Amino acid sequence: MTSNYMSGYPFPPQRLVIIAALGLILELRVPALQAPSHSAAAVVAGLDHVPIAVRDLEAAAETYRRLGFSLKAGRPHDNGIRNQHAKFPDGTELELITAPEARDPLTRTYRRHLEQGDGPAFLALFAPDRSRIPQNLTPPLGYLFFGPRNASPTDRAEHFAHGNSAESLVAVWLSDEDLAPERMLFQRLGATIARRVVYVPGRVEADVARFHEGEVLLLPASHQRVAGRRIVGVTLRVRSVAAAGTLLKSHDVNVSATADPSSKSLFIAPESAHGLWLELREGH
DSSP states (O other): OOTTSOTTSSSOGGGOOBSSOTTOOOOOOSOTTOOOOSSSOOSOOEEEEEEEEOSOHHHHHHHHHHTTOOOEEOOOOTTOOEEEEEEOTTSOEEEEEEOSSOOSHHHHHHHHHHTTOSEEOOEEEEOSOGGGSOSSOSSOOTTEEEEOOOOOTTOOGGGGOOTTOEEEEEEEEEEOSOOHHHHHHHHHTTOEEEEEEEESSSEEEEEEEEETBEEEEEEOGGGOSSTTOOEEEEEEEESOHHHHHHHHHHTTOOOEEOSOTTOEEEEEOGGGTTSSEEEEEEOO
């Protein structure tokens, strides 16, 4: 985490509302199933970042460098949390994060998560105007947060110069038997939801929650790798899928191509990315 993050949370609490942290159940008093107004700005504009919990931060960082990411080291935290950031120019990012010991509620959460192996632990959604974030939200979804997008005065051009040409986090994949709570919440926060064919990497029909900047795929439970872990993958926009493929091949990284003939994408399997699918997609 960079220096403007407060120790103990993935984001600065003064700039963040937690939907349901560590079992706290909150309630949003709005009309059920009410469609968002397209004339007014949505509360959530898009995606913020995904923290990926890893047992060995140095090994995970080396893996992500081999995958073509330039990483920015985070600062040490009083509770022992350490991290590395793969940052993109629009403020979205992937975060590699570890908690060597259980010292407080957050580090205990990470340690429990890591008992089942490395993998994505949280999803932050981008709320540009925090004054519009409802103070009470339902349903309780403890893995979701609102984030401010993290721009730091210590960011440098080299932090955004990814060898795989990645430039934005544009989609997050969720999977579970019942994603109705997410579907309802995303709609209330400004997303439009439509059913369409997606490739992950195989062809599947799924609901997609579309925000102004990015989307969330709501996949069948068969795509869940670890019981209870809803986040199963992410899509990153790259400038050149050919350049990404050349780099990955030079580093002996196995990739698979999309079955979609109209799309340019490469897929890195969870076994090669510390617990989640990485799609590198050229174009929108």
